[in-house]
Amino acid sequence: MDFSEWTKGIDLGHGLREDVREFLTAHSRLGVLKHVELVAEEAIRLAKRFGVNPAAAEQAGLIHDISAVIPYDRRLEVAQAWNMPYLPEEAEYPVLLHQGLSVVLARDVFGIKDEAILTAVGCHTTLRPGSTPLDQVLFLADKVAWDHGELPPYLTELTEALDRSLADACRFFLEYLSINASGPVHPWVNAALAEFSQPD
16 A cells, blocks of 8 residues: 555654654644544543553554544545445545544554554544443543534533443443434444443
8 A cells, every 4th residue: 555645754663652743743733633642641541540551542542533634535535545444334424434544544654553452543433342441442532532622512421421430431422422423323333332222
């Protein structure tokens, strides 16, 4: 796969945090850089709270939105060029492609080999059925440290759910997504919600 369009003139290989900073700054995505750094810090906090590896959570947070450099209207084209599998809902609403595109960049440009981190990045917007605690931590950190400026409208309820459990927080936000989605609901959202809605 050819990544030269996205990496030309960028000096990587100085550690993930510095590489992400260099990459996003070179593409003038300073808002995304602020977001991923905040998500990484929130992911560390949640990881420590819920017994997940904080270093893995930090890396996942830093790299989860790295594909934001790819313009929205080119994401389907790039996914096809990279032979990336995608679902019909993702083709219909290309914003959903960014989690998969971030996995490709994380693995093939930034050298992330840990499958647990890549899997978490690959479902950070939607979660997925059979999710791991690391998946859940990144999913929720992304929602706590969202990238729309003001405080999230759901933050109080999400915080209360986190006080109960990681699972309760995931269930709350999956329900929120299914009701408030601005495009088609990703099938993973419904499948994950069905799992979290099962009686204990």
